[in-house]
Amino acid sequence: MGEPETRTENRDEVQVDSLVLQRLREQFGQALLEVKVWRNETTVVLAPQDLQRVCRFLRDDPNLAFDFLSDVTAVDRLELPESSPRFEVVHHVYSLQYRRRLRLKVRVDDGQAVPTVTGVWPTADWHEREVYDLFGVPFEGHPDLRRILMPDDWEGHPLRKDYPVEASPKWWEEEPA
Amino acid sequence: MSPTRTMTLNMGPQHPSTHGVLRLVLELDGEVVVKCTPHIGYLHTGIEKGLESKRFQQGIPLTDRMDYLAPLSNNLVLVLAIEKALGVTPPERGQTIRVLLTELTRIKSHLVWLGTHALDIGAMSVFLYCFREREAILDLYEAVSGQRMMSSYFRVGGLAADLPPGFEDSVQAFLETFPTRQAEYEALLTQNPLWRQRTVGVGTISREDAIAMGLSGPSLRACGVAYDVRKAHPYSSYERYQFDVPLGKAGDVYDRYMVRMAEMRQSHRIAAQALAGLRPGPINVADPKLVPPAKQLLRKSMEALIHHFKLYSEGFHVPAGEVYQPIEAPKGELGAYLVSDGGTRPYRIHFRAPSFVNLQAMPRMVEGRLVADVVAVIGSLDIVLGEIDR
Numbered sequence: 001m002g003e004p005e006t007r008t009e010n011r012d013e014v015q016v017d018s019l020v021l022q023r024l025r026e027q028f029g030q031a032l033l034e035v036k037v038w039r040n041e042t043t044v045v046l047a048p049q050d051l052q053r054v055c056r057f058l059r060d061d062p063n064l065a066f067d068f069l070s071d072v073t074a075v076d077r078l079e080l081p082e083s084s085p086r087f088e089v090v091h092h093v094y095s096l097q098y099r100r101r102l103r104l105k106v107r108v109d110d111g112q113a114v115p116t117v118t119g120v121w122p123t124a125d126w127h128e129r130e131v132y133d134l135f136g137v138p139f140e141g142h143p144d145l146r147r148i149l150m151p152d153d154w155e156g157h158p159l160r161k162d163y164p165v166e167a168s169p170k171w172w173e174e175e176p177a
Numbered sequence: 178m179s180p181t182r183t184m185t186l187n188m189g190p191q192h193p194s195t196h197g198v199l200r201l202v203l204e205l206d207g208e209v210v211v212k213c214t215p216h217i218g219y220l221h222t223g224i225e226k227g228l229e230s231k232r233f234q235q236g237i238p239l240t241d242r243m244d245y246l247a248p249l250s251n252n253l254v255l256v257l258a259i260e261k262a263l264g265v266t267p268p269e270r271g272q273t274i275r276v277l278l279t280e281l282t283r284i285k286s287h288l289v290w291l292g293t294h295a296l297d298i299g300a301m302s303v304f305l306y307c308f309r310e311r312e313a314i315l316d317l318y319e320a321v322s323g324q325r326m327m328s329s330y331f332r333v334g335g336l337a338a339d340l341p342p343g344f345e346d347s348v349q350a351f352l353e354t355f356p357t358r359q360a361e362y363e364a365l366l367t368q369n370p371l372w373r374q375r376t377v378g379v380g381t382i383s384r385e386d387a388i389a390m391g392l393s394g395p396s397l398r399a400c401g402v403a404y405d406v407r408k409a410h411p412y413s414s415y416e417r418y419q420f421d422v423p424l425g426k427a428g429d430v431y432d433r434y435m436v437r438m439a440e441m442r443q444s445h446r447i448a449a450q451a452l453a454g455l456r457p458g459p460i461n462v463a464d465p466k467l468v469p470p471a472k473q474l475l476r477k478s479m480e481a482l483i484h485h486f487k488l489y490s491e492g493f494h495v496p497a498g499e500v501y502q503p504i505e506a507p508k509g510e511l512g513a514y515l516v517s518d519g520g521t522r523p524y525r526i527h528f529r530a531p532s533f534v535n536l537q538a539m540p541r542m543v544e545g546r547l548v549a550d551v552v553a554v555i556g557s558l559d560i561v562l563g564e565i566d567r
Contacts, residue, residue, distance in 0.1 A: 123537060
């Protein structure tokens, strides 16, 4: 039943990923808390304090050259089996030269700050503001950490799992005559 | 000499040249922009939040509302991400139709960009021609899905329905006329001294800055960076199509214009190959747990009825895990990051919207230049606020 699984499994890419992991292991060893490969995508979990130096290495090492930050986002793990630490901040980095993609993750508790990567890739600025706005995860060292999508005086962070899907904001209600 | 005082000017969010509800706060010294601060979020509708409470297949219509000028690209990124997590690939005909329609979508999106961009800079007539051609593509959308804009035609595992009779002839007719039409627009603009004065050397961004700011799509390629997701990481069997990736050099408004114009020709080329490559066959994966059974089966087969009921009451389960699926949308790298907890709804889905990232680079392009250039730069970035604010 069903089509044969024709995943875009490409042997070269898997080898390329193991090359990245090898370089990272040589350089940082214990700092790689967890490494996962699923559907041909590699995820590396780091401790928050290691994020900046690993990112800088990934960008500057000539064999890796992860010069392009695709995306920064977050996941609220409140309803997952493993829910502590609560937030996972996810970076998708890409190397234009070697055409490799890598996912970096750091896990933090509610209120705990994640070091900014704006110093490594300036494009992180708005992505991090979005994560701060919608999840309430602060970024340490961010040059301009303000809300970006929601109004400045909004209360709460809509993408948290305990934020209702249909909420009527206070300021929207009519004032009593 | 007395010290100059700068003036703060608010542009938008209802300004017609901001392509939606973009608000810019400009600090001006005379007519020169000293500082430009974009304010976004006026169109935020919580699409990512909304998708978390919808079954996988139900989420597709919401994605149409992100980049509403290229709804099928948004459909595609969502279904590809889900299919990647499921580990399935639609059959060849399904994939070919997807390529055909997303390339027509690229032409359609670029036509709106060209028309409005030219209108902003003062060339009124181009707008009218572009919308004439866009109508032809909207008719094709309507033919396949019944909807002109929010077509939601792609499904996880394939398509909502096969192509209607006569569709291929309509596409053929469009493909035959389009190149001469496009040559007409180019005759109006490419060598036009007024157009060149407003665009050449305006809104320049260096190759290094463009990469550092995460620029993608035509705006990045106008700086000479050959990054096109269709070539770098082919999806929907793009590796089978012959096409070039047009590149610019200077990274200014004019090069972004030239790159998009050349891209329309390449999209035309891909669409023609897809049309020629259409073979009869199934459009959906043959998995009854994923794709609803054919109508006539429901009257005869108990099993089909059960599958139908389960699909529409419960949906299908996606294995626990996470994937990031990028595609080359008309605006740039559109990515979907999907986290599944093994259930029938996405635990979390995030869209890497190219317009969001490209807009961030705008202050670097306009600071130190005239107010009139701001309008030219916004147009050249081809932003859609629906996608920025999501």
